[in-house]
Amino acid sequence: MIKVQSEDFNQQVEYDRLRKDPSVGAVVTFSGLVRDINQGEQVSSLTLEHYPGMTESSLAEIVKQAESRWNIIDCTVIHRIGELQLLDQIVFVGIASLHRQDAFAACEFIMDYLKTQAPFWKKETNAQQESYWVDARESDQEALNKWTGK
Amino acid sequence: MIKVLFFAQIRDQLATSELQMPSDENSNVQMLLTNLKTRDEKWNKVLSNARLMVAVNQTICNDNIDLSSGDEVAFFPPVTGG
Numbered sequence: 600m601i602k603v604q605s606e607d608f609n610q611q612v613e614y615d616r617l618r619k620d621p622s623v624g625a626v627v628t629f630s631g632l633v634r635d636i637n638q639g640e641q642v643s644s645l646t647l648e649h650y651p652g653m654t655e656s657s658l659a660e661i662v663k664q665a666e667s668r669w670n671i672i673d674c675t676v677i678h679r680i681g682e683l684q685l686l687d688q689i690v691f692v693g694i695a696s697l698h699r700q701d702a703f704a705a706c707e708f709i710m711d712y713l714k715t716q717a718p719f720w721k722k723e724t725n726a727q728q729e730s731y732w733v734d735a736r737e738s739d740q741e742a743l744n745k746w747t748g749k
Numbered sequence: 750m751i752k753v754l755f756f757a758q759i760r761d762q763l764a765t766s767e768l769q770m771p772s773d774e775n776s777n778v779q780m781l782l783t784n785l786k787t788r789d790e791k792w793n794k795v796l797s798n799a800r801l802m803v804a805v806n807q808t809i810c811n812d813n814i815d816l817s818s819g820d821e822v823a824f825f826p827p828v829t830g831g
Contacts, residue, residue: 631831647830650756650823653807678830690831710831716809718823719830720757732758735800735827 600674601658603649605681608691617673617695627702629710631690633683637733641726645733647680647689650718654678661712665694668708669701676709678719708746714739751775751816753785756825762795772818778803779812781822800827 600616602608610630617626635642658676665671673695683689692709696702721733750769760766775781786793804823805814816822 648757649830650754650804650807650825653804653823656807657809714831715828717830718756718804718825718828720826721829722757732761732826733829735829 600676601655601662602675602677603651603654603658603680604677605679607679607688608677610691613675613677613691613693617675617693620672620695622697623672623695624697625699625702626693626695627699627706628691628693629706630688630692631710633685633687633689635685637723640723640731642685642723643726643728644682644684644724646682646722646724646730647678648720648722649678649680653718657717658713661709661716664712665705665708669696669705670698671696671701671705674705674709676713678713678717680719711739711742711746715743750818751781752819752821753781754821754823756823758826759795759798759801759824763792772816772820775816777813777815778805778810778822781816782812796824798826801825802827 633645662674671694675693677691679689692706694702694705722730723733724730751772753768753770755763755765775784782796786796802825803810803812806821
């Protein structure tokens with residue numbers, strides 16, 4: 600299941616949704632939050648912009664690639680858009696699998712791809728109420744390279 | 750016509766989110782970029798950014814892909830979601 604939404608999500612509801620099939624032996628979940636300090640700036644809030652249509656299709660493509668590499672029984676990706684405050688949840692990835700190895704790997708793979716391929720952009724507002732676009736990090740590209748063999 | 754979209758910093762810097770370009774003069778992404786850059790110095794500078802990303806019909810691609818009428822081309826900076 601892939602969802603792009605402005606509303607918050609509930610970890611417990613999403614986790615329970617992933618453990619309905621009795622063949623599931625492992626569920627790995629990741630969630631990303633709005634952090635107070637980013638790239639040296641004190642953050643007070645952020646706004647997430649996206650490319651409607653492409654966002655959903657690129658997430659579906661990322662999940663499809665993960666499913667071709669690992670044994671995944673069920674998968675949930677939720678990404679929020681719009682204005683978010685400190686401590687708010689931004690993204691959720693949950694993987695249900697037979698065993699933990701596939702679930703851990705697929706979860707990390709999906710996040711690494713999402714960070715560099717899915718069309719979302721963060722605009723932060725700092726403590727002085729100045730807004731600026733967040734720069735992409737080299738380390739995110741390097742994280743992707745471990746899956747592509749570059 | 751080709752639908753051209755701009756996102757995030759690129760949209761802000763160009764003060765444009767969407768425009769239409771004639772398909773007969775823009776038969777691939779490289780030609781489209783060249784034509785957009787000739788609009789003025791600001792467009793030239795913004796679209797010359799080495800990290801500019803391109804998507805054609807909502808799939809990330811490089812700039813030698815061919816275009817035809819009805820295609821949707823988007824230009825945007827490196828993504829920062831997650």
